[in-house]
Amino acid sequence: xxxxxGELMTDKNVxxxxxxxxxxxxxxxxxxxxxxxxxxxRLGISEGDSAVCHxxxxxxxxxxxxxxxxxAVGHKLAGEIxxxxxxxxxxx
Amino acid sequence: xxxxxxxxxxxxxxxxxxxxxxxxxxxxxxSKIVLVGNxxxxxxxxxxxxxxLYVDVSNFPGTTVEVECGKYxxxxxxxxxxIYGVSSFNDEERVARDIILTADIxxxxxxxxxxxxxxxxxxxxxxxxKKVTVLVNFxxxxxxxxxxxxxxxxxxxxxxxxxxxxxxxxxxPRAIDAAIGAAREGTQRRELHSRLHSMLSMVGxxxxxxxxxxxxEIVAERxxxxxxxxxxxxxxxxxxxxxxxxxxxxxxxxxxNRFSELLGRWSVNPITGVPLLLxxxxxxxxxxxxxxxxxxxxxxxxxxxxxxxEPWIRELVGLVVPGPSxxxxxLIGEFGVITMTTxxxxxxxxxxxxxxxxxxSILEDSGYLPRLATxxxxxxxxxxxxxRAVIPLILGFGCVTSATITTRLLGTxxxxxxxxxxxxxxxxxxxxxxxxxALLAGAGFTVMLVYTVVIVAxxxxxxxxxxxxxxxxxxxLLLDLPPLRLPKMGNVLRKTYIRAFQFMKEATVWFFIGALxxxxxxxxxxxxxxxxxxxxxTTQWLQLPxxxxxxxxxxxxxxxxxxxxxxxxxxxxxxxxxALITITLFVPCIASxxxxxxxxxxxxxxxxxxxxxxxxxxxxxxxxxxxx
Numbered sequence: 001x002x003x004x005x006g007e008l009m010t011d012k013n014v015x016x017x018x019x020x021x022x023x024x025x026x027x028x029x030x031x032x033x034x035x036x037x038x039x040x041x042r043l044g045i046s047e048g049d050s051a052v053c054h055x056x057x058x059x060x061x062x063x064x065x066x067x068x069x070x071x072a073v074g075h076k077l078a079g080e081i082x083x084x085x086x087x088x089x090x091x092x
Numbered sequence: 093x094x095x096x097x098x099x100x101x102x103x104x105x106x107x108x109x110x111x112x113x114x115x116x117x118x119x120x121x122x123s124k125i126v127l128v129g130n131x132x133x134x135x136x137x138x139x140x141x142x143x144x145l146y147v148d149v150s151n152f153p154g155t156t157v158e159v160e161c162g163k164y165x166x167x168x169x170x171x172x173x174x175i176y177g178v179s180s181f182n183d184e185e186r187v188a189r190d191i192i193l194t195a196d197i198x199x200x201x202x203x204x205x206x207x208x209x210x211x212x213x214x215x216x217x218x219x220x221x222k223k224v225t226v227l228v229n230f231x232x233x234x235x236x237x238x239x240x241x242x243x244x245x246x247x248x249x250x251x252x253x254x255x256x257x258x259x260x261x262x263x264x265p266r267a268i269d270a271a272i273g274a275a276r277e278g279t280q281r282r283e284l285h286s287r288l289h290s291m292l293s294m295v296g297x298x299x300x301x302x303x304x305x306x307x308x309e310i311v312a313e314r315x316x317x318x319x320x321x322x323x324x325x326x327x328x329x330x331x332x333x334x335x336x337x338x339x340x341x342x343x344x345x346x347x348x349n350r351f352s353e354l355l356g357r358w359s360v361n362p363i364t365g366v367p368l369l370l371x372x373x374x375x376x377x378x379x380x381x382x383x384x385x386x387x388x389x390x391x392x393x394x395x396x397x398x399x400x401x402e403p404w405i406r407e408l409v410g411l412v413v414p415g416p417s418x419x420x421x422x423l424i425g426e427f428g429v430i431t432m433t434t435x436x437x438x439x440x441x442x443x444x445x446x447x448x449x450x451x452x453s454i455l456e457d458s459g460y461l462p463r464l465a466t467x468x469x470x471x472x473x474x475x476x477x478x479x480r481a482v483i484p485l486i487l488g489f490g491c492v493t494s495a496t497i498t499t500r501l502l503g504t505x506x507x508x509x510x511x512x513x514x515x516x517x518x519x520x521x522x523x524x525x526x527x528x529x530a531l532l533a534g535a536g537f538t539v540m541l542v543y544t545v546v547i548v549a550x551x552x553x554x555x556x557x558x559x560x561x562x563x564x565x566x567x568x569l570l571l572d573l574p575p576l577r578l579p580k581m582g583n584v585l586r587k588t589y590i591r592a593f594q595f596m597k598e599a600t601v602w603f604f605i606g607a608l609x610x611x612x613x614x615x616x617x618x619x620x621x622x623x624x625x626x627x628x629x630t631t632q633w634l635q636l637p638x639x640x641x642x643x644x645x646x647x648x649x650x651x652x653x654x655x656x657x658x659x660x661x662x663x664x665x666x667x668x669x670x671a672l673i674t675i676t677l678f679v680p681c682i683a684s685x686x687x688x689x690x691x692x693x694x695x696x697x698x699x700x701x702x703x704x705x706x707x708x709x710x711x712x713x714x715x716x717x718x719x720x
Contacts, residue, residue, distance in 0.1 A: 042177040
C-alpha cells in the first residue's frame with residue numbers, strides 16, 4: 001500500500017465506504033480480496049488511490065468518482081470497503 | 093498490407109495451441125485481426141466500418157455477448173465482447189480471452205476520455221506478447237473536454253503505434269490499413285517478460301503464460317499446470333505502470349460540469365432519478381403505447397390485416413380448400429394459421445416489437461440503463477436481484493419473450509431464475525397491456541388500484557420467496573457507469589432492424605405451431621372439452637361467466653387473446669378485476685414458454701409454467717371470494 005507519507009493511520013480515520021458522505025474525498029484503505037479486488041484494480045481503483053464519493057444513495061449504494069471514471073458500488077460491497085476521509089468536501 | 097506480408101513480418105507463429113472452439117478453429121492460412129476494448133468504446137463501430145457487417149453496439153456494460161466475425165481484405169476479423177481485462181471472470185471474458193489468444197493482430201480500441209481505465213487492458217494485451225495497435229476513439233469528445241493527450245509519448249511508453257479516431261464520424265480505411273500494418277509487440281516489463289518466457293515450455297504461448305501466471309484456472313487446466321498465485325501483484329504492478337503512463341501523457345485536464353454529467357447524476361439519485369424514470373417511461377409509453385400500439389397498429393392490423401390481407405387470402409385459399417371444411421377452418425377459420433396468425437405476427441406484433449426495440453436501443457445507447465440499475469439496486473436486492481435485472485423487467489412490459497432472452501446478462505443462474513419467474517408470472521406484455529388498460533379504464537379507479545396492488549404484491553412475493561428458497565445471494569453491484577451520450581439514430585435503427593428480425597425469426601414458428609394446435613383442438617372438439625372442464629373453476633371459484641374459460645384457454649396461446657376474449661364479455665367491475673388478475677398472472681404465451689424452456693431448461697421452465705396456472709387461479713379466486 002502506498003499511502004501518502006506522514007498520513008496518520010488510526011482506526012478512527014478508517015470508515016467503511018458505506019458511511020462516506022456525498023462530496024467527500026476519500027483514500028481507499030482496503031478492498032475485499034479476490035475477484036472483486038481485481039475488478040477494482042482494472043477499473044483504476046486500487047488501495048491507496050484517491051476517489052470522491054460522487055453519490056451516496058439511501059440504502060447505501062455509492063458512486064465513486066476518480067477523474068472521469070464513475071463506478072457504482074452496491075451497498076453490501078460498500079460495507080466491505082474501507083476508506084479514509086481525506087477532505088470533508090462540500091455536498092455537491 | 094496483405095496477410096501474406098504479415099506472414100513475412102511474423103515468421104514465428106505460436107505452434108502450441110490447445111483451444112478448440114468450434115467456430116474459432118484456427119485456420120493457419122488466414123491471419124486473424126481481433127478487435128478488443130472495454131465496453132462502450134465504439135469497438136463495434138470500427139468493426140462495422142471494416143467488415144460491412146453489423147453488430148450490436150450498446151451502452152450497457154457487457155451486452156455484446158455474442159461474437160461477430162467478418163472479413164477484411166483477406167484477413168479474418170473478429171469482434172469481442174467488451175471487457176476490462178483478460179481472464180475468466182465471466183462469460184464475456186472467457187469468450188474474449190480465447191479469441192484474443194488466437195489473434196495474430198489485436199486492434200485495441202480505447203476511449204480517449206477514459207484512458208486510465210482502458211490502458212489497463214492495453215498493457216495486459218502488450219504483456220501477453222500480442223502484436224497490438226491502439227486506436228484512441230472519441231477524439232471529438234477529447235477535444236471538447238479539452239483533454240490533452242500526448243500521443244507521441246503514449247506511443248513511446250506503450251511501445252506500439254497509436255492512432256486517433258472518431259468512430260461515429262467515420263473511419264478512414266487508409267488509417268485502418270496503416271494500423272494493421274503497424275501492429276507490433278509493445279514494451280513489456282523485463283522481469284515479467286523473462287518470467288513468462290521461462291514458462292513457455294509448459295504452456296506454449298506468452299499470452300497463455302501470462303494468464304496462467306495471473307491465476308486463470310481454465311487456461312492452467314488446459315495445460316495441466318497449477319494456476320499462478322500472482323494475480324494481485326501483477327495487476328497492481330500493471331496498474332501502477334498505467335497510472336504512471338497516464339500521468340506522463342495526459343495534461344491540462346479541465347474539470348467539467350457539463351449538462352450530461354449533471355443529468356447522469358440526477359438519474360442515479362432516487363429523489364431526481366424516480367421522476368426522471370417516470371418521464372422516460374411516459375415518453376416511451378407515448379411512443380410505443382400510444383403512437384405505435386394505437387395509431388400505427390390500428391392502421392396495419394385494422395386496415396391492412398383485417399380489411400385487405402385476410403379477405404384476399406381467404407378468397408384465394410377458398411378457391412382450393414372449401415372454407416367450412418376442417419382443413420378450411422384450420423387454414424382460414426377463426427384461428428386460421430394463414431389468416432389470424434399472419435395478421436397477428438406481421439400487422440400487430442412486428443410494429444409493436446420494432447417500436448419497443450427503438451425505445452430500448454435509445455435507452456441503451458444513451459448510457460442511461462447502468463444508472464437506472466444503480467438507482468434500483470438496493471430495492472431489487474430484496475427480490476434477490478442485482479440492479480442490472482431492471483433491464484429484463486422493463487423489457488418485459490414490451491414483450492416477455494424477448495425479455496426472457498435478456499436475462500442472460502445477469503451474473504448468476506439464481507438471478508436468471510428469479511428474473512424469469514417474475515417476468516412469466518407478473519409482468520403483462522405490451523400486447524396484453526393495451527387490452528388490460530382499456531378494460532381497467534372502463535371499470536373505474538378502485539378496480540385499477542386493487543388490480544395494481546395485487547399484481548405488485550404477487551411480484552414482490554415471488555421474488556421474496558425465490559430469494560429465500562434458492563441458495564446464494566445476489567451478485568454485488570460493481571458497475572462502470574458510462575457517460576451519458578446522445579444516441580446515433582442510424583445505429584438505433586440498424587440495431588432495431590437486427591433485433592426485430594431475430595425476434596420474428598424465433599417467434600414465427602411458435603406462433604404457427606400454437607395457432608395450429610388451437611385450430612386442431614377446435615376442429616377435434618378438444619377445445620370445447622377443455623373449456624367445459626374449466627367451467628366449474630371459472631363459475632364457482634372465480635365467479636365469472638362460463639365463457640371466461642374460453643378466454644383462459646386462448647390465453648395459453650397468446651396472452652392478449654385471453655384479455656381480448658374478456659373484452660367482448662359483459663362483466664361487472666369486480667368480475668373485470670378478478671378476470672384481469674387471473675389472466676395477467678396466467679401462463680405466458682407459447683412463444684415465451686418455448687424461449688423460457690430453451691433458456692432455463694425443460695424442468696425449470698415447466699415448473700414455472702405450472703406455477704403460473706396455480707398462482708393465477710388461486711390469487712384470482714381468493715380476490716373473488718373475498719370481494720364478492
